Amino acid sequence: MANLDQQLRFAPVSPVRAYERVIEQIEAAVLDGRLRPGEHLPSERELMVQFDVGRSTIREALRVLQSNGLVRSRAGDPRGPQVQPMSSGALEKSMTMLARASALSLAELVQFRMLLEGSANQLAARLRTPEQLAEMEAALDVMRAALDKGFAEFSQADVAFHETVAKATGNTLIQICGAVVRDVVVGLIEDKIAHASDSRALMQTSLQHHANVLDAVRDGDGDRAATLARQSLYDYYAEYVPEDERAALLPLLY
Amino acid sequence: MANLDQQLRFAPVSPVRAYERVIEQIEAAVLDGRLRPGEHLPSERELMVQFDVGRSTIREALRVLQSNGLVRSRAGDPRGPQVQPMSSGALEKSMTMLARASALSLAELVQFRMLLEGSANQLAARLRTPEQLAEMEAALDVMRAALDKGFAEFSQADVAFHETVAKATGNTLIQICGAVVRDVVVGLIEDKIAHASDSRALMQTSLQHHANVLDAVRDGDGDRAATLARQSLYDYYAEYVPEDERAALLPLLY
DNA sequence: CCGGTCTACTGGTCTGACCAGTAGACTGTG
DNA sequence: CACAGTCTACTGGTCAGACCAGTAGACCGG
Known part of the structure; x- marks a missing residue:
């Protein structure tokens, strides 16, 4: 029992949502420089094909990235969401x-x-x-x-x-x-x-x-x-x- | 013309999205203390009635609030999204x-x-x-x-x-x-x-x-x-x- | 050269559906 | 009475499909 208390403690497990994994991938691409500020992501409809998820999942991911200042979506822009320059x-x-x-x-x-x-x-x-x-x-x-x-x-x-x-x-x-x-x-x-x-x-x-x-x-x-x-x-x-x-x-x- | 350059500059106008106004209201409620940490928001389906918007709009707002650490959603919790304690x-x-x-x-x-x-x-x-x-x-x-x-x-x-x-x-x-x-x-x-x-x-x-x-x-x-x-x-x-x-x-x- | 129009997309939003997860009431059992 | 199991009525996560307004870029006429 002491063994359990000291060593074998488990951490709470939380499911990884689909939109989170979308975020991870895009975030990583931006941080690694594979996506540079000013460049554009594919359109939501294209992303949903690439990630193989529904559009709402893509949108939720983009909303989070946008709120973190990494990306900006402009309605109607045929080039897709734009990667933003690093900002504080x-x-x-x-x-x-x-x-x-x-x-x-x-x-x-x-x-x-x-x-x-x-x-x-x-x-x-x-x-x-x-x-x-x-x-x-x-x-x-x-x-x-x-x-x-x-x-x-x-x-x-x-x-x-x-x-x-x-x-x-x-x-x-x-x-x-x-x-x-x-x-x-x-x-x-x-x-x-x-x-x-x-x-x-x-x-x-x-x-x-x-x-x-x-x-x-x-x-x-x-x-x-x-x-x-x-x-x-x-x-x-x-x-x-x-x-x-x-x-x-x-x-x-x- | 000098007048225009120096005084009458206009700022770019950007449309206010529905989900942004949802965010504003919830954020304000949390910051004003009308919603205290530990308390729960109404369910998404209830929120969509109160705000009179679609569920996707509510969800996008909640995603942003969640990414800012203000709120947390747990799938299946009948009490709804929970307001989180302030964290850094x-x-x-x-x-x-x-x-x-x-x-x-x-x-x-x-x-x-x-x-x-x-x-x-x-x-x-x-x-x-x-x-x-x-x-x-x-x-x-x-x-x-x-x-x-x-x-x-x-x-x-x-x-x-x-x-x-x-x-x-x-x-x-x-x-x-x-x-x-x-x-x-x-x-x-x-x-x-x-x-x-x-x-x-x-x-x-x-x-x-x-x-x-x-x-x-x-x-x-x-x-x-x-x-x-x-x-x-x-x-x-x-x-x-x-x-x-x-x-x-x-x-x-x- | 330039103001308009057209077009084919875009993102923003809504609806309606299904699934898996959860809390709390309910149940039968010891 | 206590308690493990089941049930139920919700929840959030996800998807599909639709519509609208907005935008860029091509196209057009002056």
């Missing part, structure tokens, strides 16, 4: 869902963003090319110009600046994850800041912080850039994080 | 897809992992509970014991150790992203290390590095833990990263 849309959607269902706290999101942006600036400070530095300067100028155009414009310019930094790291994952968590956080907070009475003062402060970070990046001082970036995020978002969760953010500051 | 499964899946599909170089993956694990250890050093520290000690013991059981066992114990650290940060995103990128990197490298002539020496070194990191965590020294963790990853993986890309990893070390 699905990632962003599921993260937003988790955040909305409060399975992800704002504290976690901000903490993760501090971590990412901090390291991104650290890398950017050391790896940036002169052209990339110029782009960052330009992005900061746009932010400065947006000061008088309202919060929405400013926030957009803010995001653009961070994206420029992320790009300068040369790391795709940093860019993608950064963009996703940035969008989610901004989406959660935006309203509150926009309606703050002193939103202009907040923008002013934020602008100064970004300028300081950029200075560090210009000097190639990675550690300073990272620290300033994290501090800047903390100052910007801390008040929206419940007090008892704020402690978790501090270890990233000093 | 979908996030993890889309993340893995991106990591696998987007032609990421090993350098990028290792860099991202250095970044994540570094910060994870930094946070863990400051936020860990005594129980979590004990878990890490235990995980290290398992690694030590696995030294003689071959590389596969050791690698598994290695991963388990990192997972313990990630858990101690208390941050879901760190855990998920860490797990994903860890799996991808390990999957890419495993073979090469396993067949290395001096694989035992590598394991020995790795074990020592982990012990050092754990010392720093035990001392609550976040910066040291982070630095050691990053250095350890670098030493472990650098030789598999093409030389000309290795430079991108250095800014994270000092």
Whole structure:
């Protein structure tokens, strides 16, 4: 009996549905590069012959693949469903869902963003090319110009600046994850800041912080850039994080 | 004309499919808490009456919701599709897809992992509970014991150790992203290390590095833990990263 | 060269059918 | 009374066939 409990445990068995095996095959073909973005799958009626299943099975598989961003169907297109370029849309959607269902706290999101942006600036400070530095300067100028155009414009310019930094790291994952968590956080907070009475003062402060970070990046001082970036995020978002969760953010500051 | 170019741009219009509106409604009900995890939706045949659409439409909607982890259908269950507890499964899946599909170089993956694990250890050093520290000690013991059981066992114990650290940060995103990128990197490298002539020496070194990191965590020294963790990853993986890309990893070390 | 029309497809949706699986009520038995 | 088996009324998974609206590309007339 001890034998059974320790070694011979069985896992619950679940039937493999037909549409799942269709998904598997198409997914594999896309991931292996046998199907490249832009290319087209055969039409549903053709697929149902190849897979030897009914059309509804094919359609259910395509719906799932579509919801995962791998494929897109356009009614009437004689070329069939199109393989989509890799995108972080699905990632962003599921993260937003988790955040909305409060399975992800704002504290976690901000903490993760501090971590990412901090390291991104650290890398950017050391790896940036002169052209990339110029782009960052330009992005900061746009932010400065947006000061008088309202919060929405400013926030957009803010995001653009961070994206420029992320790009300068040369790391795709940093860019993608950064963009996703940035969008989610901004989406959660935006309203509150926009309606703050002193939103202009907040923008002013934020602008100064970004300028300081950029200075560090210009000097190639990675550690300073990272620290300033994290501090800047903390100052910007801390008040929206419940007090008892704020402690978790501090270890990233000093 | 300038007017048209700057202001009056129209966005492409896309028809809203019936199944999409079904998804919207159910999704909203789940996110608003009107449908709680564990509860059941009406049967497909009942839903098709309520939404006034055909069953195939209902099914396509349910397939998407199921693929997003919101709902699960079991054939034959008279209670209908069940609302699932919130899970990060979908996030993890889309993340893995991106990591696998987007032609990421090993350098990028290792860099991202250095970044994540570094910060994870930094946070863990400051936020860990005594129980979590004990878990890490235990995980290290398992690694030590696995030294003689071959590389596969050791690698598994290695991963388990990192997972313990990630858990101690208390941050879901760190855990998920860490797990994903860890799996991808390990999957890419495993073979090469396993067949290395001096694989035992590598394991020995790795074990020592982990012990050092754990010392720093035990001392609550976040910066040291982070630095050691990053250095350890670098030493472990650098030789598999093409030389000309290795430079991108250095800014994270000092 | 270009706006229309035509055509042969496409995907989106509905209907109706069959099967295998499941829960819960029912049954007969000890 | 407890309980293994059976029954029943559903469920979801799958298929076949139909219809409509939408699209690309060929074709046509100016």
